[in-house]
Amino acid sequence: MTDDVMATPIAGRSLWGDAWARLKANRAAMFSLYYLIAMAVICVVGPYFVPHQYTTIYADYVRTAPSLSSYPKPDMIETALAEAVKRMRVDVKEWHQEGERVFVTVASSKAVDERNARYLDRSDTFDDAKVEGKSADGREMTMSASVKQQYFFFGTDNTGRDMLSRTLMAGRISLAIGLLAGFVAVTIGVVYGATAGFVGGKTDEVMMRIVDVLYSLPFIFFVIMLVVFFGRNFVLMFLAVGAVLWLDMARIVRGQALSIRRQEYVQAAEALGVRTRGILMRHVIPNLLGPVVIYMTLLVPQVIILESFLSFLGLGVQEPMTSWGVLISVGAKNIGTANWLLLFPAFFLVSTLFALNFVGDGLRDALDPKDR
Amino acid sequence: MLLYVLRRLLTAIPTLFVIVTLAFFLIRVAPGGPFNQERGLSPEIKANLEAQFGLNDPLWLQYAHYLNNLLHGNFGPSYNLPDFTVGELFAKGLPISIQLGASALILALILGTLLGTVAALNQNKWGDYSVIALATAGSTIPTFVIAPIIQLVFGLSWKLLPIGGWGDGALLNKIGPVLTLALPQIAIVARLMRGSMIESLRSHHIRTARALGLSDWSVVVRHALRGAVLPIISFTGPAAAALLTGSIIVETIFAIPGIGRYFVDAALNRDYTLVMGTVVVIALFTIVFNLIVDIMYAVVDPRVRYD
Numbered sequence: 124m125t126d127d128v129m130a131t132p133i134a135g136r137s138l139w140g141d142a143w144a145r146l147k148a149n150r151a152a153m154f155s156l157y158y159l160i161a162m163a164v165i166c167v168v169g170p171y172f173v174p175h176q177y178t179t180i181y182a183d184y185v186r187t188a189p190s191l192s193s194y195p196k197p198d199m200i201e202t203a204l205a206e207a208v209k210r211m212r213v214d215v216k217e218w219h220q221e222g223e224r225v226f227v228t229v230a231s232s233k234a235v236d237e238r239n240a241r242y243l244d245r246s247d248t249f250d251d252a253k254v255e256g257k258s259a260d261g262r263e264m265t266m267s268a269s270v271k272q273q274y275f276f277f278g279t280d281n282t283g284r285d286m287l288s289r290t291l292m293a294g295r296i297s298l299a300i301g302l303l304a305g306f307v308a309v310t311i312g313v314v315y316g317a318t319a320g321f322v323g324g325k326t327d328e329v330m331m332r333i334v335d336v337l338y339s340l341p342f343i344f345f346v347i348m349l350v351v352f353f354g355r356n357f358v359l360m361f362l363a364v365g366a367v368l369w370l371d372m373a374r375i376v377r378g379q380a381l382s383i384r385r386q387e388y389v390q391a392a393e394a395l396g397v398r399t400r401g402i403l404m405r406h407v408i409p410n411l412l413g414p415v416v417i418y419m420t421l422l423v424p425q426v427i428i429l430e431s432f433l434s435f436l437g438l439g440v441q442e443p444m445t446s447w448g449v450l451i452s453v454g455a456k457n458i459g460t461a462n463w464l465l466l467f468p469a470f471f472l473v474s475t476l477f478a479l480n481f482v483g484d485g486l487r488d489a490l491d492p493k494d495r
Numbered sequence: 496m497l498l499y500v501l502r503r504l505l506t507a508i509p510t511l512f513v514i515v516t517l518a519f520f521l522i523r524v525a526p527g528g529p530f531n532q533e534r535g536l537s538p539e540i541k542a543n544l545e546a547q548f549g550l551n552d553p554l555w556l557q558y559a560h561y562l563n564n565l566l567h568g569n570f571g572p573s574y575n576l577p578d579f580t581v582g583e584l585f586a587k588g589l590p591i592s593i594q595l596g597a598s599a600l601i602l603a604l605i606l607g608t609l610l611g612t613v614a615a616l617n618q619n620k621w622g623d624y625s626v627i628a629l630a631t632a633g634s635t636i637p638t639f640v641i642a643p644i645i646q647l648v649f650g651l652s653w654k655l656l657p658i659g660g661w662g663d664g665a666l667l668n669k670i671g672p673v674l675t676l677a678l679p680q681i682a683i684v685a686r687l688m689r690g691s692m693i694e695s696l697r698s699h700h701i702r703t704a705r706a707l708g709l710s711d712w713s714v715v716v717r718h719a720l721r722g723a724v725l726p727i728i729s730f731t732g733p734a735a736a737a738l739l740t741g742s743i744i745v746e747t748i749f750a751i752p753g754i755g756r757y758f759v760d761a762a763l764n765r766d767y768t769l770v771m772g773t774v775v776v777i778a779l780f781t782i783v784f785n786l787i788v789d790i791m792y793a794v795v796d797p798r799v800r801y802d
């Protein structure tokens with residue numbers, strides 16, 4: 124018996140292994156994590172599978188309500204047909220539908236040109252137009268065309284663009300911006316805060332005064348100044364936004380670095396003659412990582428909200444590129460007539476923010492040393 | 496105490512000075528000027544306009560001018576709304592923003608404290624969980640989503656409230672904006688209150704009060720609440736400053752003529768005086784409310800003394 128026990132020594136769990144085990148036990152956080160992964164995958168891969176490009180304009184389907192069945196609806200065929208025939212400058216004599224195909228006979232006072240059939244193809248509703256026959260005097264012509272079946276699960280927007288592909292594209296942009304700006308903020312904040320905390324003394328004093336002064340300026344003023352400087356180039360702008368959000372990170376890291384420096388194990392390491400570099404790598408940085416990771420998960424939703432806020436004001440991402448903020452701002456202006464323009468992007472944004480929050484809370488519980 | 500207040504007000508002056516200076520030079524460094532965007536403005540007229548507002552003077556002179564005017568309570572003329580001075584714009588818009596902000600703040604403080612206390616008293620029961628759920632929702636859903644949804648539900652579907660507009664301050668017009676402003680704040684207050692109330696209920700004097708046989712009501716309201724409101728008070732300072740100076744989102748969506756909208760428009764149009772005016776007003780509010788908070792602290796908690 125005892126031999127068996129001795130044969131498999133119990134492996135201690137590392138800080139990260141321990142945290143992971145705690146996180147796995149937190150069902151809300153794990154569900155949110157999977158949700159976020161699914162959301163990211165759908166937004167990145169999804170647009171390739173949606174048959175509509177996010178920039179394609181379907182003139183026949185402006186502000187079409189979301190529907191699980193295919194378009195065109197039976198009553199839409201006649202309007203689309205009338206529209207196409209109007210372009211031919213002829214009159215509809217008779218039309219009927221046989222299965223997938225529509226047959227239309229047109230009449231005119233002059234001879235009807237066969238090339239007119241292409242007007243049917245140009246419509247978003249029809250496809251594969253053919254001339255079936257002409258009357259002897261050429262003033263009547265019968266054409267047929269198949270009805271193009273299209274799906275708009277999320278409906279279409281004011282110019283007739285598919286909302287599903289737009290919402291997914293928007294998600295790509297919003298998530299990418301959140302990660303990008305979050306990463307910039309964390310990098311600047313960690314470097315600045317760790318330097319101030321570790322160097323200490325007068326340098327620390329001056330560096331932190333600078334942070335205080337930047338804090339006292341209204342935040343939105345800062346962001347708008349950056350927008351003004353960097354124009355509407357959104358990548359540059361969100362690097363800049365990241366460059367604004369580092370203030371909290373710097374404070375947290377500095378405080379942490381200061382307190383770690385004063386720990387006995389660091390003094391012991393110093394007494395043993397470990398170099399500064401070694402102390403930084405072995406003691407300071409691993410102990411800093413926890414708060415940094417937690418703060419980063421809380422920062423990403425902040426950035427996404429900020430991006431949406433700026434896009435809402437018309438300062439962020441510009442058309443035809445889109446983001447959840449852009450879509451919500453359009454939706455907010457059209458709630459009376461087309462509420463799906465608001466509801467779908469709002470659901471995507473809010474559920475992502477929720478999930479990010481739960482993951483952040485879960486990580487805080489998993490990594491918080493006070494909790495052990 | 497009076498001495499402390501005076502000293503705090505004195506230290507506010509250099510802070511304000513630094514903010515004004517920074518904002519002044521930041522907006523001036525930005526490319527473009529207030530009269531660049533106007534269409535069909537001939538170079539002569541533009542030059543004249545710039546001369547009239549003294550924009551051709553050296554920057555330090557303009558800065559000195561601005562500071563001098565500011566000290567006399569004069570915010571200067573607005574460049575892009577030429578019929579108004581910045582002071583007049585504030586006189587019209589600020590009362591509206593303050594009304595909405597103050598209502599939202601009071602609502603948030605009352606409801607938030609109440610919900611937080613209920614949650615703390617029912618810790619880990621369904622009452623607690625529903626408050627936590629509400630708080631999470633309130634603090635994650637952005638205002639620019641809440642506002643149109645309030646419009647959609649109460650304005651369009653149920654037709655209870657007007658969709659937007661100020662309506663000369665009619666009560667119904669205020670409900671939507673106040674709710675939108677208040678919801679995130681209710682969430683924060685409830686969360687803070689829950690945490691500090693749980694802590695407060697665990698403390699020794701509460702145990703003593705219970706041992707003395709005081710009623711639940713008396714224990715919670717007279718003894719626990721007093722210790723628990725401290726975090727709420729420190730939250731109130733910055734929150735009040737932010738709420739009372741108007742929210743651009745709420746004012747844009749509900750078409751409210753407050754001052755929240757000016758900031759962004761002014762910065763984009765390089766309306767220098769209006770931007771500066773807004774920065775000064777926000778900074779003033781922040782300083783004053785932080786001072787009020789510190790005084791309140793001493794009133795609520797006798798252990799806090801300022802000599």
